[in-house]
Amino acid sequence: MAELLQVSNLSVTFPGSSGRVTVVDDISFTMQAGEVLSLVGESGCGKSLTALAIMRLVPKPGRIETASRIRLEGQELMDLAVPDMRRVRGEQIAMIFQEPMSALNPVQAVGPQVVEALRLHERITSREARARVEELFERVGIPDPRKRFESYPHQLSGGLKQRVMIAMAVSMRPRLLIADEPTTALDVTVQAQIIELLRELQSTLGTSVLLITHDLGVVNELADRVLMMYAGRTIEAGLREQILSRPRHPYTHGLLRSIPARAARGQRLAEISGVVPSPEHWPSGCRFAPRCSERLEVCTKQVPESLELDATHSVCCHAVAASLAEGAP
Numbered sequence: 468m469a470e471l472l473q474v475s476n477l478s479v480t481f482p483g484s485s486g487r488v489t490v491v492d493d494i495s496f497t498m499q500a501g502e503v504l505s506l507v508g509e510s511g512c513g514k515s516l517t518a519l520a521i522m523r524l525v526p527k528p529g530r531i532e533t534a535s536r537i538r539l540e541g542q543e544l545m546d547l548a549v550p551d552m553r554r555v556r557g558e559q560i561a562m563i564f565q566e567p568m569s570a571l572n573p574v575q576a577v578g579p580q581v582v583e584a585l586r587l588h589e590r591i592t593s594r595e596a597r598a599r600v601e602e603l604f605e606r607v608g609i610p611d612p613r614k615r616f617e618s619y620p621h622q623l624s625g626g627l628k629q630r631v632m633i634a635m636a637v638s639m640r641p642r643l644l645i646a647d648e649p650t651t652a653l654d655v656t657v658q659a660q661i662i663e664l665l666r667e668l669q670s671t672l673g674t675s676v677l678l679i680t681h682d683l684g685v686v687n688e689l690a691d692r693v694l695m696m697y698a699g700r701t702i703e704a705g706l707r708e709q710i711l712s713r714p715r716h717p718y719t720h721g722l723l724r725s726i727p728a729r730a731a732r733g734q735r736l737a738e739i740s741g742v743v744p745s746p747e748h749w750p751s752g753c754r755f756a757p758r759c760s761e762r763l764e765v766c767t768k769q770v771p772e773s774l775e776l777d778a779t780h781s782v783c784c785h786a787v788a789a790s791l792a793e794g795a796p
Contacts, residue, residue, distance in 0.1 A: 472498040475536040492699040505678040508696035561636035562645040567628035578616030603634040626657035698754035705780035
């Protein structure tokens with residue numbers, strides 16, 4: 468598969484009490500055309516900020532640091548002027564935001580909102596745009612598209628609002644679709660429907676999907692590859708089955724042990740002790756060390772380097788490196 472997206476040394480900072488604070492810290496990854504890559508981690512680890520940085524929508528006073536590089540099909544997005552970047556959004560990259568109720572205008576019917584987004588990038592008449600939007604509504608499973616075109620956000624269920632956001636996002640057939648917690652606050656049945664819809668759209672349109680979630684069940688349903696994040700850094704990356712079945716980082720192990728479904732199969736439901744540290748007080752060395760039961764002396768002093776376990780699986784962990792050095796599998 469051809470390389471679609473390359474993110475190199477991405478860092479995002481915000482003002483703090485003693486200077487700028489790095490919230491996303493030197494993140495690098497690539498995406499291939501047509502694949503689903505999932506960014507996974509607890510709230511506050513930098514997943515959504517990474518996505519906003521790719522869109523160049525980091526809220527002020529935050530900023531993307533100058534060493535960061537973001538290339539879409541070889542085009543350097545960091546070098547684009549603001550008007551050119553606006554054209555990239557929607558046409559080449561689109562985003563499904565986490566809260567559809569706050570993303571939609573509450574005083575405008577949903578159909579005209581999608582029409583507005585469509586006509587921003589394409590010269591078509593209002594009648595043609597309406598026909599396209601009604602077709603999109605039907606494609607994403609919105610019943611009675613003509614009637615729903617005139618509905619206001621408050622008249623739609625959470626699942627239908629999310630489908631409107633998905634219709635808006637795919638209206639220009641973007642090469643990359645960023646889905647930020649697309650099933651949050653939806654009941655289990657609707658979650659399953661949204662997952663199936665994203666899978667179908669990814670398959671039929673050939674769109675790559677950057678899936679941002681803390682739900683490993685959603686990861687298991689959709690992702691091809693997984694990038695685990697903790698405290699602004701990448702800690703483990705690999706194919707879905709490697710991360711979910713053969714995780715190496717203690718944090719990944721901890722997340723998997725905390726899944727209720729695993730406890731139901733006879734395993735004790737565990738929790739990761741402690742809390743994610745504040746960006747203003749990142750620990751030195753490995754940022755997970757204060758919560759890690761496998762920490763070594765070096766963990767609190769030195770940032771672990773990325774260790775390639777094989778061609779598709781890497782981990783940043785001193786304990787794993789020490790284990791491999793001793794000949795353990």
